[in-house]
Amino acid sequence: MIGLEIHCQLTGLNSKLFCPCRADYRGMEPNTNVCPVCMGLPGTLPLLNAAAVRSAAAIAMSLNCAPGERLAFFRKNYFYPDLPKNFQITQYDAYGHTSVGGRGVVRLDDRDIRITRVQLEEDPGRLSYEGGADGRATTLVDYNRAGVALVEVVTEPDFEDPRQARDFMNMLADTVESLGAADPHLDGAMRADGNVSVRGGDKVEIKNINSFHDLEKALHFEITRQNSLCDAGRTIVQETRHWDERRRITIPSRTKEAELDYRYFLEGDIPWVAMDDDTVRQIREAMPESVMSRRDRYIQYGIAPQVAAVLAADALCCRLFEESHTDRTAKLIANLITTDFMGVMDTREKRAHSRLQAGHLSALAGAIDGGSITRSQARTILARLSRDGGDMGAMIREAGTSGDLAGVVERVIQEEPEAAERARTNPPTINHLVGMVMRKTRGSADPQETLRLIRKALEE
C-alpha cells in the first residue's frame, strides 16, 4: 500500500508566512529575498500571515477536512543548516485538533482516500552542494525560500498502485490552482514524499521526489524492490530512502529520521487563531467549487464518472460546459467536450487558443438532439470550429441536407442488423440495404451517395 505526504507552497500569497518577504522567490539572486524575521535574527518575532491561514483552510476544506476551532502553532526542534532558527514553526495536534485540517476522506475513482491531516508550516531554505576539483565539497545555503508558507497534506496508505497516487497529486494540483492558492506548475511548488509497504511488511519512506512523473517511477521501483526482497525470503525493515533522480532508483538515506526527537511544544509568539463559524463560512463562500464536488455534481446529470472527472478537472472545459448545457443536453455536451473537443485539442495550450465557444456547443447539441445532424457530423464540425472557427450555422445546414439521408441510413442499419452483418461479410448483399433506404425515401435519395453512406456506416 502507498501513502503520500505532500508539501504545497502557497505561491498565490504576496508574502511569506511570518514576514513581508516575497512568497515567490524564483529567479532572485540567492539571499536577497530575506529580512531579520525569516533569517531568525536575535529578537525577531514571527507575525502570522492571515491570508495564508485562509488559503490553507480552503485547501483543507476542499479535501473534506474541517479546520480546528482554534488553530495553534508548534515548534519542531532539530538542527539543520537550511533552518535559520534551528526549529520549524508548524502545526501539531497536542491539545486536540488545532491544525488547519483534521481527518477527512476524498473519493477518487471509486476509492476512498483518507486524509490524516492538513497543516500550515514554513518552508526551510535551500542547500546546494558544490564539489571542488580537489574533492572537497562546499555546502551553500540560500534562505530566499525560508519562511514561505507550505501546506502539508498527509494521507493514510490508501493507494493500491502508483498511478492512483499520481492521480491524487493531479487532483490536488487542480484544487490548489482553482482556489488560487498556488501555481502547482512552478518548479518545486508541489513536492511529495511517499511511503510504501508490501504484503503487510514495514513501511519504507521515500523522499526527494521532485516531479509528479518521478513520483510514479519512484513508487514503482520501490514496490518492485520490496517484492523481490520478499520473494527472496528477506524481511523489509522500516527505513527512509532517497529517490536518485539520475539513476532512477531509491537508495538508503544517511540520516535516521525515526530516531530524531523533535521536542514539539507550543509556539508562544503566535496567538491562537479562532476559526469560528463565521470565519469558516466566509472562507467557504469565497471558495470556488472544488474539483471533487463539481465532479459529483456532474455525475448527478447522468454523466459517466470517468467523463465527469476529466471534465471537472479542466477549468476551461468546465466553463464551456456550464455555459452551454441544459439538463437534457448535459450528458451529450459532456461527451462532445471530453471525447471530441479534447481529442482534437489534446493539450491545455491548444484548448486555450481554440475558437470554440459555449454557444457553438449548445447549437450543436440542439442540432443532434433534433435529429438534423448526426453525432459523427457533429464531431467533424466541432473539429473544424475548434481549429479554424467559421460560420457554424452554415456548417450545420450543409450537413443537415446530407444529414437527412445519413439519418435514414443509420436507422435502416439499426433496424436490419442481420442484413447489415451480411453486407459486412458478403459485400454484394449491400444492395438489399440500398433498396431499404430507397424505399424509406420514396426513391428521392441519390443511389451513389446512399451507397457511399452505407459503406461508411458499416465501417464504423
Added chain:
Amino acid sequence: MDLDTPAHEIAGMVSAGMVSAEEVIERTLERMRQTEHLNIFISTNPCAISEARRIDDMVRTGSDPGRLAGVPVSIKDNICTRTMPTTCASRMLEGYVSPYEATVVERLRREGAIIVGKTNLDEFAMGLTTEFSVYGPTLNPRNPRYVPGGSSGGSAASVAAGAAAISMGSDTGGSVRNPASFCGVAGFKPTYGMVSRYGLVSYANSIEQVGPLARTIPDLALAMRVIAGPDPRDGTTAGARPVSDTGDGMDGKRIGIVEQMAPDSLHRGVRAVFERAVSGLESLGAICEAVSLEMVDYSVAAYYTITSTEAGSNLARYDNIRYGYGLDREGYEFHRYVTASRDRFGPEVKRRIIAGGFVPSAGYTGRYFLKALKVKSRLAREVNRLFGTYDYLVSPTVPVPPFRLGEMLDDPVGLFQLDINTVTANLTGKPAVSVPCGTHDGLPVGVQLMADSFRDGPLLGAARALEGIVP
C-alpha cells in the same frame, strides 16, 4: 538639577528650556565614567551628545521634543539597538550589531529619550546576580561587595548610580524586580502582552516581558505610557491597553498577603521591612489579610522546566552560520561544527540548554514538561480566584536581602529558590512591581505588589501609595 532628579522632572525642565539636554547628558556621561568600577555598562552610545543637541534644537525652534526630552535611558544588552552592539553578555554574540531596532527603543527615542548605553546582565538573561556575564559581574552601587541582583543587574545599578533616569530591563522570572529590590530602585513587570517584545532577544518567550526600572513609581508609569501598546510586529500585544494615569487610592482596597511568599523561615531583616510596609498600607485604609497560593511551592520547579525548554529552542539559532565569530568551517560536518561553535556559551546557559533538551524529550515530557504546564495552569486558576476577591497581592520581592559576590556562585539550585516570589507573575502573565521599602544593614529591601491582568495602571497607583509611606 542633579542626577537623582526624576525623569518626568528632567523632561519638564528640558522642554521648558530650563536646562539643556546636552548638559543633562554631559553630566550623565561624567557619572558613567565615575562609576566605571561598578561595571554597569557593556557599551556606551558614541552619539549621545549629538542626539541631545538635536533635542535642544527642537526646544529652541518650538517643536515638541517629546515626553522624555533629554532623559538619559539605559538599555539592557539583550534588547536590540542599531547604533550599539547587542551582546546578551555572551561570547556567542561578541560584537553583534542588530540591523534593526527594538520597538521599545524606537518608542523611547521618538519621545526624546537619549540612550546612553547598554547594560550588563547574566548571559542571555539567565541568572539573578549578574555574575554570569562574559564581561564580569556588575557591583551593587549601594555596596560594591554585594551583587546587584539579576539578570537586569546593570539596568538596576545604572538607575541606582544616577547613570540613567530610566532603564529598560527584561523580566522572565523576576529579572527586573529582583535587581530593583537589591539596588533600592523601582522595577515593573507588565502584564504579558502589554509591551512589545520585538527586539528583545528571547529566553523564555511565552512568559517574559520588557519592563522599566526607575527611581520613582511615577517614572515607571511615564515609561510604561511610552512603551506599552499594540505593536504590529509582535502578535502577542494585540490586547494591550493604555496605562491609566493614576490609581484610586488605597482606602477600602483588599490586599492578600501570600502565605507561601512570606513563610516563617523568611529572613528576619526582610520580614521587618515587609511588615512595616503592610502596616503602612493598612494605615492608608487597605484591608490586608493572609491568603494561600498552594501551587507556589511547585512554581519554581515548573518555572525552570518551562524556561529551560523554551531556552533550548530559542538559543538553537546560535549555530555560528549566519552571524557569529570566526571559526574555520573547514573539514567540519554540520552537526560537529555546530557543537564546536556552541562551546562558547557560558556554564549557566549550557546547563539550561542541556536541561532544555531533556525535560521535553520523548519519554520524559510527561514526567517533566507536561507536569510543569499543569502546575502553570493550576497556579493561574488559583491566582485568578484570588483576584476575584482581592485587588492586589503583596509579598517581599526576594526572600533575602542582597548577598556578597561569589556567595551563591557554586549553588545554582539554591539560587533558583530566590525566584520563589517573582515567578508567579510570569507564569500567570500578571503585572507586578517591586517598590523599595527600606533597608536591612544598609542594604535595600523591596516589596512586591501584583494585580490582575491589564490592571497595570491601578497597580502603579497602588505602588505610588506604598512608595509614599516609606520613611
